[in-house]
Amino acid sequence: MTETQTLLNTGLAQMLKGGVIMDVVNEEQARIAEAAGASAVMALERVPADIRAQGGVARMSDPDLIDSIISAVSIPVMAKARIGHFVEAQILETLGVDYIDESEVLSPADYVNHIDKSVFKVPFVCGATNLGEALRRIQEGASMIRSKGEAGTGDVSEAMRHLRTINSEIRALGAKSEDELYVAAKEIAAPYHLVKQVASLGRLPVVTFVAGGIATPADAAMMMQLGADGVFVGSGIFKSGNPEARAKAIVEATTHFDDPQAVAEASRGLGDAMVGINVADVPAPHRLAERGW
C-alpha cells in the first residue's frame, strides 16, 4: 500500500473516533442511527443476534440493500465481507462503501487466509481478540481494528476481555528491551516491525474500536474509559425497546464517557435493553470471536 493510501485509509478512521458505529438493516434504521449522531453505519441484512438465532450461512448483504442505505444517509457507510472472501470485498468497493469490515460475524469463506487488504482502495476494519491477531490484520492492510467481543449477545464481558488483553499485551511490550522484542514478535506471531512500533507508541498504530456485546450507555462509557477510540453497537440498539432513545444515549455516553453524571442522565428512561444471552451459555462452536486466525 502506498504511503498516501495508508494516510487516507487510516485518516477516515481518525474521523470516526469518539463516535458510535451502528448496525442497520434498512433505510429507516440508517436514518434513525444518523439522527441519533452515529459517526457511521454498518449496512447488513441481519444483526448478529438474528444471525445467531436463525443460523445458516451468513454472507455479504444484497447490493440493493447497501445502495439504499448509502443513499439514505450522509455519514460513512460500512459493510461486511466474509473472512477471506476477496470478491465480496471487490463488490463492496465497487458499490462505494466507505469501509469494509472483514467480519467473523459472517460465515468465513477461507479458514486459512484473510483478504489481502493492501490491494484495495477502500479501507478495512478487522476484528481481533489479542495483540498478535490485531497486528497480523494490520500487516495484511487493515486500517482500523475492533476488538471482537461476542457479537449478538448483549453481554459485554468478551469485549472487555479482548480489549483488556490487547491493552495489557501492549503494556508488556513497552516493558521489554529492544533485543527482547524479536522473541516477543515470534511469540505472538506478528511482524517484528509492527511489534517494535507498538512498543514505542504504547498503542496500536491504527484506530481501535470495541465491538461485540455493547448494549447500554454504561457499556460504551466503560470501553472508552479503558482506552477505546470508539464503539460499534450491533444488535444492542435495534433489538432494544426504544432504539431512537438508546442510540442517542449511547452516543451521549461515548462523548462524555468520563463524566459519570452525564452517563447517568443518558441511562435514564431507555426502556428495555436487548434481552441478550450470557456468553457462558453459548456453546463453544457457536462463538463467533473464535473465527479468524
Added chain:
Amino acid sequence: MRVGVLALQGAFREHLLMLGSLGVDTLKVTRSKHLADLDALVLPGGESTAMVRIASGTDLFATLRERMAGGLPVFGTCAGLILLADRLSDDSLGGYDRLGGLDVTVARNAYGRQRESFTAPLTVRGLDEPVEGTFIRAPQILELGPDTEVLSRHDDVPVLVRQGSVWGASFHPELGTDGRIHAEFLHHLGAAV
C-alpha cells in the same frame, strides 16, 4: 496561549497533539464551561451530523457564538468548516443548530465518498513550500462572501479561507506531522510559535 479543541467527536486528539507540539497549552472542549479561558478554538474533522446532534440541547454552540462575536479566533477543518459555514448547499444536517461566522457556502461530501479521497500539494499564502493537503470525504467551498480571503486553492476551488480570525479548511492539516498550517493560524493571532 491556550487553545481549545472541540471534542464532541472526531479527530480532536490529532489537533491537540499538533498544537501541543507547537508549544501552546491545549484543552478538550465538551461543555460551555470549557470556553471560559481560551485564546482560540479549533473545530476538528469528524462527522458534522454527529457533532451538531451531540451539541443540541446544550448551551455549547450558543455560548461559543457569543465568544466568537466577542472576537474568539476559531479554525474549523473539514467537519469544523461545515459548522462554521454561514450557508450549506443542502439540508442534510436537518436544521440542527450550527455555529456560522464564516461567510461561505459549503457542500458536504462534495469531493465524493472514501474511494475518491485524495491528497494534493497546496500552495498556501505565506508559506514558501507547498503543504500536502489530505481530503477525506471532504466538503467543498462553493461561494465566498466579499470579506472572505482565500489562502489556498486546489483546482481553482478555495480550500483554505479566512474572514478576520475565523479560518476554515476543507482538508485535514491535523493529519501527518506538518504543523505549518496550525502555526500560520497561531502567528495570525500573534502567538510566538
